[in-house]
Amino acid sequence: MTLQSKLPHIGTTIFTVMSRLATEENAINLSQGFPGFGADPLLLEMVAKYVRDGMNQYAPMVGIPALREVLAEKTRLTQGYFPDPETEVTIVSGATEAIFSAVSAVVRSGDEVIILEPAYDSYEPAVTLNGGIPVYVRLNSTDFSVNWEKVKASVSPKTRAILVNTPHNPSGFVWDKSDLDTLADLIRGREIYVISDEVYEHITFDGKPHFSLGGHPELRSKTFVCGSFGKTFHVTGWKIGYCIAPRTLTAEFRKIHQYVTFSTVTPIQFALAEYLEAPDRYLSIPGFYQKKRDLFAMGLAKTALKIIPSQGSFFQMASYGHLSSMADQKLAIEMTKKLKVACIPISVFYSDKQDDKIIRFCFAKENDQLEEALSRLKKLEDILN
Ligand SMILES: Cc1ncc(COP(=O)(O)O)c(C=O)c1O
Numbered sequence: 275m276t277l278q279s280k281l282p283h284i285g286t287t288i289f290t291v292m293s294r295l296a297t298e299e300n301a302i303n304l305s306q307g308f309p310g311f312g313a314d315p316l317l318l319e320m321v322a323k324y325v326r327d328g329m330n331q332y333a334p335m336v337g338i339p340a341l342r343e344v345l346a347e348k349t350r351l352t353q354g355y356f357p358d359p360e361t362e363v364t365i366v367s368g369a370t371e372a373i374f375s376a377v378s379a380v381v382r383s384g385d386e387v388i389i390l391e392p393a394y395d396s397y398e399p400a401v402t403l404n405g406g407i408p409v410y411v412r413l414n415s416t417d418f419s420v421n422w423e424k425v426k427a428s429v430s431p432k433t434r435a436i437l438v439n440t441p442h443n444p445s446g447f448v449w450d451k452s453d454l455d456t457l458a459d460l461i462r463g464r465e466i467y468v469i470s471d472e473v474y475e476h477i478t479f480d481g482k483p484h485f486s487l488g489g490h491p492e493l494r495s496k497t498f499v500c501g502s503f504g505k506t507f508h509v510t511g512w513k514i515g516y517c518i519a520p521r522t523l524t525a526e527f528r529k530i531h532q533y534v535t536f537s538t539v540t541p542i543q544f545a546l547a548e549y550l551e552a553p554d555r556y557l558s559i560p561g562f563y564q565k566k567r568d569l570f571a572m573g574l575a576k577t578a579l580k581i582i583p584s585q586g587s588f589f590q591m592a593s594y595g596h597l598s599s600m601a602d603q604k605l606a607i608e609m610t611k612k613l614k615v616a617c618i619p620i621s622v623f624y625s626d627k628q629d630d631k632i633i634r635f636c637f638a639k640e641n642d643q644l645e646e647a648l649s650r651l652k653k654l655e656d657i658l659n
Contacts, residue, residue, distance in 0.1 A: 281399055288622040289395075292606060296616035302639075302647045305606075305616040307443065307588065309508040310639035314555070317507060320545035333540040335532050337365025337516070340547035345516055351553055352475075353489035361521040364528055365543060367535045368513035369473045372500035374400045375530040376517060377435065379498075380467045381406040385434035390420060392444055392623030394471065397437045406434070410625050417582075418445035422456050429460065435467045441474040441484060441586025444623055444634040448478055448585040451485050458492040467523070468493060473502040473515070476559040478586040479567050488518050495520055498527065503546055506556060508638075514542055563588060566644065570637040573648035578655050579633075588638035591620065595631035598658040602629050605658075609633075612657045613650045 292305035303310075312318075336342070342359035350356040357363050366372045373396055381387055383405030389397050391410050401408045411424050425436075438457070440449040457468070470487040478484050488499040499518040504510040517527055549555060570590055574581050579592035594605065602619035610616040620632040637644060 280403060284399060287395055288603075288618060292610065292616050292618060295607065295610050299610050299614060299616075301610045301614040301616045302643055302650070303616045304635040304637070304639065304647055305610075305618045307636045308510045308638070309588075310643060311508060313508045314549075317509075317545060317549050320548050321541055324541035324544040329541045329544050331540060333365070333537045333543050335537050336528060337363070337538065338540070338543045338547060341365055341543045341550075344547050344550040345518075348550060348553070348556065349486075349488070349518065352484075352556075353486045355489055355491075355494065357488070357518045358521065362518055362524050364517045364519075364524060364531060365538050366515050366517055366531055367538045368504060369471060369500045369502040369515040370396050370513075371531070371534060372498070372515050372517040373397065373437075373469060373471060375527055375534055376467075376469045376498035376500065376519070376523075377401055377406070377437075378404050378530045378534075379523065379526040380435050380469075382434070384432065386430060386432040387434060388425065388428055388436040389625075390425070390436075390438060391625060392418075392620055393437070394439060394443055395623070397471075398625070401437075407432075408625070409433070412624075413442075413445070413447070415630065418442060418447040420449070420453055420456075422453075422460070425457075426460055429464075429466070433464070433466050435469055436461070437469045437471065438487065439471040440487075441472075441478055443474065443587050444589050444618065444620060445582065445591055446584030446587045446589050448482050449485060454485055454487060454490040454493060457487075458490060461496065462492070466496065468497040470497050470499050472499055473505045474587040475501060476506050476556050477563045477588055478560055479564050479584070482585050484586065496523075498523060506559065507546075507549070512539070512542055514538055514546070563638070566637045566639075566641070569641060570635065570644050570648070573645070574635075574651070577648070577651045579651070582632065588636055590635050590637055591632050592635070593630070593632045594654075594658070597655065599631070600658060602631055602633060605631075606633060608657050609654070613653060615647045615650050 296303035342363040377400040381404040502515040582591040617633040621629040
């Protein structure tokens with residue numbers, strides 16, 4: 275018997291490859307998107323307390339009420355609307371699960387799903403495994419804003435959903451309110467759902483606000499907002515996130531979530547519910563990351579690389595086409611081996627592996643690590659020749 279793969283084109287992800295290489299080469303790992311520093315000790319203590327207090331059995335399938343309520347309150351405070359904690363908020367095992375369950379809830383065999391690329395790698399398999407057909411639309415190549423004319427041209431009677439991501443990984447582009455209005459115009463009167471990946475909702479710079487698609491009254495009725503506590507509170511290994519969607523969509527979403535994981539780690543739900551009671555714990559995050567973005571972007575500007583401004587997320591992209599025609603995957607490997615700094619080549623975020631000679635760095639690291647990486651990157655030209 276030979277098992278016919280349902281995902282024959284999927285191998286080991288570049289994130290695993292680059293992180294492994296970074297460890298082997300003892301390089302500074304600015305490749306994979308995870309913080310290099312710990313969480314607030316208070317949050318850790320809260321988790322320990324709930325573990326000790328015996329909150330260690332299954333949580334309710336939809337998440338504990340206290341966490342759903344405080345999340346609804348956070349949404350009111352930051353986005354100006356209050357989703358019903360009972361029927362519109364679900365706690366899940368990370369945004370990856372939220373995206374997979376939302377896609378599974380709406381995509382049927384033969385449905386087309388628009389994916390804006392460069393795109394996070396979990397979108398396409400979620401669509402394909404549900405029998406959907408990914409339809410790729412490229413973001414504008416200069417600033418990674420959405421090319422709405424192209425999106426419009428890709429809509430067909432078979433379009434069932436569009437997957438969007440703001441703040442965007444890998445570019446850091448953040449949608450304006452006008453982007454939300456344009457999307458609302460585009461899907462008005464059609465049965466097209468929106469799966470909105472907003473895991474970097476609390477990481478925007480220079481005072482730029484994050485506009486959740488759930489905050490747009492018209493889009494809200496068609497949108498699954500997917501979020502991640504792991505990204506917000508520097509605890510990506512906890513794999514806990516949420517989905518906010520209108521009642522009818524949430525009902526279908528929960529049917530899938532129920533059989534993907536059923537419920538999500540109990541003591542961490544209690545800890546987050548308590549921790550989120552003080553809004554400053556999430557409202558202070560943009561300021562914290564702005565300092566790192568500034569430090570890294572200013573340092574990078576002094577190297578031979580050309581920086582592509584990042585408005586949000588904890589990523590900074592840079593181009594090197596003016597220096598060399600080396601393939602971006604090769605450059606990432608050479609940089610790790612010779613300069614001992616690991617990054618991610620952007621071609622891996624494109625379905626056809628288009629190589630625009632751009633690389634991505636994660637700056638969610640301790641400042642001394644960032645400074646050391648920047649000093650090593652000054653020698654970049656030596657490895658390009
Ligand atoms: C754009 C984007 N979406 C989703 C995720 C996954 O989030 P989680 O760890 O909560 O599943 C990531 C993590 O890197 C991401 O960058």
